Amino acid sequence: MNQENEKMETIKEEFRDKLKIENQNQNQYQNQNQNRNQNQNQNQNQNQNQNQNENENENQNQNQIENQNQNQNQIQIENQNQNQNENENENQNQNINENQNQNQIENQIENQNQIQIENQNQNQNQNENENENQNQNINENQNENKNENQNEKPTVIIIIGMAGSGKTTLMQRLNSYLYQYQIPKYIINLDPAVNNVPYAVNIDIRDTINYKKVMEQYQLGPNGAIITSLNLFTTQFDQVLNYLEKREKEVKYILIDTPGQIESFTWSASGQIITEALSSTYPTVIAYVIDTPRTLTPTTFMANMLYSCSILYKTRLPFLLVFNKCDICDFRFAQEWLTNWQSFDDALKEQSSYTASFSRSMSLVLDEFYRNLESVGVSAVTGKGMKEFFQGIKKCEKLYYSVFKVEIEKRRQMIIQEKLKKQKEMKESLIQSMKEEEEKDKKPKEKSHFKNEHEINLNQTIKNQITINESTKNQHNYQYKYQYQYQNEDDSDEYQDEDEDIYFVEHQKRINEFQNPNGYNPYDDFSDDDDDNNNDFDNQNENQNQIHIENQIENENQNQNENQIENQNENENQIHIEEDNEIDIDNQDFDVD
Numbered sequence: 297m298n299q300e301n302e303k304m305e306t307i308k309e310e311f312r313d314k315l316k317i318e319n320q321n322q323n324q325y326q327n328q329n330q331n332r333n334q335n336q337n338q339n340q341n342q343n344q345n346q347n348q349n350e351n352e353n354e355n356q357n358q359n360q361i362e363n364q365n366q367n368q369n370q371i372q373i374e375n376q377n378q379n380q381n382e383n384e385n386e387n388q389n390q391n392i393n394e395n396q397n398q399n400q401i402e403n404q405i406e407n408q409n410q411i412q413i414e415n416q417n418q419n420q421n422q423n424e425n426e427n428e429n430q431n432q433n434i435n436e437n438q439n440e441n442k443n444e445n446q447n448e449k450p451t452v453i454i455i456i457g458m459a460g461s462g463k464t465t466l467m468q469r470l471n472s473y474l475y476q477y478q479i480p481k482y483i484i485n486l487d488p489a490v491n492n493v494p495y496a497v498n499i500d501i502r503d504t505i506n507y508k509k510v511m512e513q514y515q516l517g518p519n520g521a522i523i524t525s526l527n528l529f530t531t532q533f534d535q536v537l538n539y540l541e542k543r544e545k546e547v548k549y550i551l552i553d554t555p556g557q558i559e560s561f562t563w564s565a566s567g568q569i570i571t572e573a574l575s576s577t578y579p580t581v582i583a584y585v586i587d588t589p590r591t592l593t594p595t596t597f598m599a600n601m602l603y604s605c606s607i608l609y610k611t612r613l614p615f616l617l618v619f620n621k622c623d624i625c626d627f628r629f630a631q632e633w634l635t636n637w638q639s640f641d642d643a644l645k646e647q648s649s650y651t652a653s654f655s656r657s658m659s660l661v662l663d664e665f666y667r668n669l670e671s672v673g674v675s676a677v678t679g680k681g682m683k684e685f686f687q688g689i690k691k692c693e694k695l696y697y698s699v700f701k702v703e704i705e706k707r708r709q710m711i712i713q714e715k716l717k718k719q720k721e722m723k724e725s726l727i728q729s730m731k732e733e734e735e736k737d738k739k740p741k742e743k744s745h746f747k748n749e750h751e752i753n754l755n756q757t758i759k760n761q762i763t764i765n766e767s768t769k770n771q772h773n774y775q776y777k778y779q780y781q782y783q784n785e786d787d788s789d790e791y792q793d794e795d796e797d798i799y800f801v802e803h804q805k806r807i808n809e810f811q812n813p814n815g816y817n818p819y820d821d822f823s824d825d826d827d828d829n830n831n832d833f834d835n836q837n838e839n840q841n842q843i844h845i846e847n848q849i850e851n852e853n854q855n856q857n858e859n860q861i862e863n864q865n866e867n868e869n870q871i872h873i874e875e876d877n878e879i880d881i882d883n884q885d886f887d888v889d
């Protein structure tokens with residue numbers, strides 16, 4: 297029993313234990329479950345919470361979104377409204393603006409129209425004023441141009457220089473330089489002996505005078521032929537002046553090339569007549585060309601200066617020293633010598649010849665002369681210094697107007713007064729002789745030894761012939777005397793006195809010859825008894841003779857006029873030939889740098 301009990305007990309205990317364990321497990325399980333549940337709950341709660349939160353959040357979000365949306369919508373709406381408003385406003389504004397614009401445009405158009413009308417009126421007025429002003433300006437310009445044209449005549453550049461100094465080459469260079477800058481020019485060649493002229497010439501002495509024929513015809517050497525050719529050309533120089541006068545408004549420079557034999561131009565009467573005729577009408581400048589490489593020594597330099605000095609005093613015109621061939625050597629040494637006597641003297645010290653001491657003395661005298669001369673260095677071959685050349689010419693031109701023109705005018709006035717004085721003297725002497733003749737006529741008439749009318753008429757014809765010859769000779773004498781006086785202006789006083797004496801002695805001799813032909817006085821033969829008988833007859837004859845004389849003089853004058861007209865026509869024909877020979881320079885090719 298015990299055992300059973302014990303067994304029972306043990307079973308019970310076991311059972312109990314089991315129960316316990318089971319309970320425990322159950323508890324554990326319960327706990328676990330509880331925990332689980334708790335956890336679940338927690339989780340659930342959490343989830344719930346989460347959900348709740350989520351929901352809340354969602355809600356919140358939703359709300360937020362909603363709110364946002366609402367807000368957005370509101371904003372949108374507001375914006376829309378605003379926009380609408382704005383649009384409306386804008387539209388309104390636009391409308392207003394449009395209206396305003398329309399109004400403005402209308403106003404503007406109106407204003408514009410008004411302004412246009414006003415402007416048109418103003419323009420019309422302005423145009424009228426402008427036209428008036430323009431007319432005034434044109435008139436003023438025309439007047440100014442007239443004045444300018446009166447003042448601004450073409451400048452004559454006479455190129456002078458020793459043989460081989462480069463005058464012709466320089467002329468060619470000047471010609472092409474002026475052509476390059478479209479400056480109109482007129483070119484005259486006065487060298488009759490030149491073979492080839494390498495530039496286009498307007499007037500060429502060779503077209504009028506054949507230098508070789510002059511040599512043959514007058515049996516002259518080259519220099520004499522050049523001088524004679526120039527003299528022959530000068531007799532027609534008034535025609536050259538006529539051509540220049542025609543072209544003076546369109547031409548800026550007149551370039552003149554001269555013969556290489558410098559003295560044939562500068563010291564001949566024709567050279568002087570040409571330069572004086574040109575300088576009394578146009579501003580004239582002498583461009584004296586110097587061969588620079590041949591002037592390197594002080595003595596040759598001084599020789600050149602002496603020459604230029606003599607030309608200056610002969611022509612009495614503005615002077616430009618042109619140191620040519622500067623491509624071979626610089627010309628500054630010459631400028632230094634020109635302006636600084638000391639440097640020239642230093643150069644002379646290196647030479648000890650007689651010419652050196654002569655040059656020193658001359659430099660002391662001439663220093664004053666050439667110190668103020670304009671000088672330029674050029675190269676006719678390369679074209680160097682052309683701008684400076686024309687600048688120098690401009691300065692000389694100013695000098696001509698300010699100094700030389702006054703002198704020329706004075707000299708011209710003196711010559712005119714001299715001529716008038718001579719004419720007056722001639723007139724007075726003629727009046728005097730006429731008075732003497734009249735007084736002689738008033739005296740009782742002496743009988744003519746001629747027996748009949750025919751003889752008296754014949755006598756009177758001879759008398760008339762002599763008188764006509766006398767007057768023609770006197771005219772020639774006067775012309776010759778005038779020409780000679782013109783050519784020898786400086787020593788004219790001496791000549792005039794001499795000539796006047798010769799002239800009056802000749803005149804007296806002829807009167808005596810007439811009064812007493814062959815030493816026989818025809819009036820001596822008549823006695824006083826025949827006076828009464830012959831007086832009426834003499835008077836009648838005298839009247840008839842006077843008419844006869846007058847007719848003869850008229851015929852003589854007519855013949856003279858006819859001759860003059862023929863000569864004029866001949867000259868005109870010659871000039872026409874020259875005009876035809878004028879070359880259209882603008883169409884030519886030039887050597888342009």
Ligand SMILES: Nc1nc2c(ncn2[C@@H]2O[C@H](COP(=O)(O)OP(=O)(O)OP(=O)(O)O)[C@@H](O)[C@H]2O)c(=O)[nH]1
Nearest residue numbers: 458459460461462463464465556620621675676677
């Ligand atoms: N190197 C150089 N040679 C020159 C220059 N100018 C002229 N010659 C030369 O000098 C020589 C004489 O020139 P021309 O122009 O005939 O001199 P010209 O003074 O007219 O001579 P004539 O009519 O005989 O008096 C020619 O061989 C020219 O080529 C120059 O600027 N430079």
